Amino acid sequence: MTEPEGDLPMIRQFRDWIQKSPSESDPERSRFFTEGVIVLDTNILLSLYEYTPAARQQILDALRNVQSLLWLPHQVGLEFFQNRHRVITGRKRALEESQRALRNKISEAKQALKEARSQTQKMLIRYAQDTEASSRLEKQISDKVISDLLSDLSSTLESQASRLREYDISVSPSSDGDTVLTQVAALFKDQIASPPAPEVTRRRVEDASLYRFPNLIPPGFKDAGKGTALASSGDFLLWEETISHMADSESRSHLLFVSNDTKEDWYQPSGEGRNEPRPWPYLKTEMRMRAGAELRIETPGAFYRGINHFLHAEITETTYAEIDRAAAGATPASITEAAAIRTPPPPDLVTAALDAAGLEDALVYTITATAHRSLFLWWLIGATAQLERRPLIDDEPDVLFMPATRQTAQPDPNWLPGIRLHLGEWPYRSSSWIAPWFVDTLNASSVRDRKILQGLAAQQLAFRPRDV
Template sequence: MTGLEGELPLIKQYRDWIQKSPSENDPDRDRFFTDGVVVLDTNVLLSLYEYTPTARQQVLDALQNVQSQLWLPHQVGLEFVQNRHRVITGRKKALEEGRRILQNKLRDAKTAVKEARSHTQRMLMKYAQDVQASNELDTQISNQAIEELFSDWSTALGNQISKLSDYDITISPGGEGDDVLSQVAALFGDQISDPPHPEKTRQRVEEASRYRFPNLIPPGFMDSGKDTALASSGDFLLWEETIAHMAASTERSHLLFVSNDTKEDWYQPKGEGRDSARPWPALANELRLRTGAELRMETPGDFFRGINRFLHVEITEATYAEIDRAAVNPVEAVITEQDAVSTQPPSGLVAAALDAAGLEESLLSDMDDAAHRLLLLWWLIGATAQLKRRPCLDDEPDVLVVPATRSTAQPDPSWVPGIRLHLGEWPYRSSSWIAPWFAQAVNNASRRDRKVLQTLAAQQLAIETTDRMPDQ
């Protein structure tokens, strides 16, 4: 819709709802790239860890062209530094476990071929009594032929998996060696927000939880079920920071917000004559009412194509493909032992894991060590999911916490030999090492809960041991 200045008051006042969905060909789109404040959501920055080195450098070079317009809200910066280890760990885990997962899948495929052969032979004998055809299948699709065929494929796939180690990102526990962090810090310079006063944060969290979220006012109401009110309010805190910044930026009248997040608390679903989702009109209307600025929201793919179009920055199709892939395939959250001791799991996830395992919450009250209690909780969450005792919840993290291992060498000085567990209840007493937190949980538990814990750990250890065995 054009000529809004001359429109009737009703048309002008509700233009955000009346206008069509934003398009890449909107006549004033270029202003957001050449003269607007550019805010990158946390997921855009974390995606830098997912790109190949070449694509990452192209993306960072492209961002240099809007460097003077970039601004980093405190909420984005906080989420970025807090979550980067999770992303790096998830990437490292995927690369390290690639060969094991490959061998498991190939083993499953070989088993499926043999089962298909046997099924066909049973059908031939049951309905045709065709012994000759059944025997021919043993010759045509012999176990040796299957092994030889899969051996070639295993070598070819394994060689490609091995090459992926070149793309690993390794940093020290203290964060040294994280080139992505250094480059992001240099990119923003001093164009970052100071932390809001704690009282201001409290007020914003209360506004979100008591007024906006119950009334489904964007952004962020889809996160209202998170474990705490503060955790649920991240998107709203980002939004409020951005509004305050735009209100103080008298020289900037356009805001370009870039994010992978297209959930219904940022985007209005299609319908009412629209064939696609669009950013909620209420967001643009609120920004204009409170700051006088215009809002445009874009996904990373559209944003970088816009940089190419309006600022004439060279970005290859391969890099666009990586940007789009990262937008639809975000890195899975991962909880390591280091993360577990300082991360309280969501209460809903704890309840689901305890119920799936058949354990009572009273088990936890017997553990005085808070770190041990958290390790037990995260292990139960991961084990019940791995053993398919329960369905995984949306956005559930992958858990890398194990209670026991089978090895000749002691994995850590604090781990104890398997003989510390109860005779007749733990099948690996002479060939395992037990994590101290698990030993404490087992020895403090009732007889019933003790057996449940050891059975769950033994089943998980059996899977891990099988996965480490060479293919037969």
């Protein structure tokens, strides 16, 4: 008699590799929302700072429906407190920059109208010799008329922009004024993990850096080499801590892990008959083998829709759109020069890079060309990470371009020879080419910032051998 296919030992042992990608209609899914352990990744908690107040409140209310199932690993809590200040500061800076940009646009509009008037006057005189019409135009569209015309419009725009201040959340070492922090703490109550013993952490870091990462075993191997061994092992430390927690109790049979991290060290790329990536089957197998528990991994949009479906939480379509928009706006895994021009750098990364380099905040606003500003900020993010001036941030992309190169041939017709930089400030004046956006940035910088930027660029070149 032939055994049913699912009962064959080989099929049963490798079932995670042949099963379809997880679906929201899986019959077993409800158990994860009603009787499982739910772990929220750090990026899920930090994203609460990015939502509007109304959406944030709906999401927190929805999470209270599964409050009894939540558990906070120590690694998640640690990363949350390490990055909380950076996220809030980056948000505040982005709001301030938007208001400054608005004022600049209004000023540019005034100047454009004046230039249009002047150009028309020149045409009237040059082609019609009509000085009278030119004089009438000067009176009809005077500087005062232009200011009055734009006054109401600018007031409306500025009043709307000023409303953004209501979305600010204060930053302090304690919880004073930070409503997100206090609500998150109340959400988890005492369902939080204690710090692992130092020797346990050391053993796990060694396991990650010496065995798992070199062999591309998920999770976290994409972070290998980013900063110190401890800093690059965050995902694996979270994974090990969670497995240990699940294994400590036979009653914990289902784990739902919610994360916005869909890199290749958590998700298997599409292929082999699959149209989209799926969580690595290895993770499900390891969780079952070591902890006797079933694993399900979901993105925030799917998770919150699950709470709504199974527990009837009230989440509006507007909030779902905000959740999905935040997830879709994730930064690419790597940034080329072309990508840098069309991809705005995340405010939290900009803040971290400026602080790490010790640059004046005003520098960002003195760079007039938008493309040059974006290229500069992405390079600064990459340089401060590469030179270990700051710790890497979760899901931070690799920046694949530099502001200078040492080679005989000119890399691009627009690149300038190193002799364009000041004698005594740039060590490669006779042997380098400089990107035009970097020259533009240096010209807009103070003497102090100029020296800092050239020092960073020179240190980067010192890591790369000279091209012939």
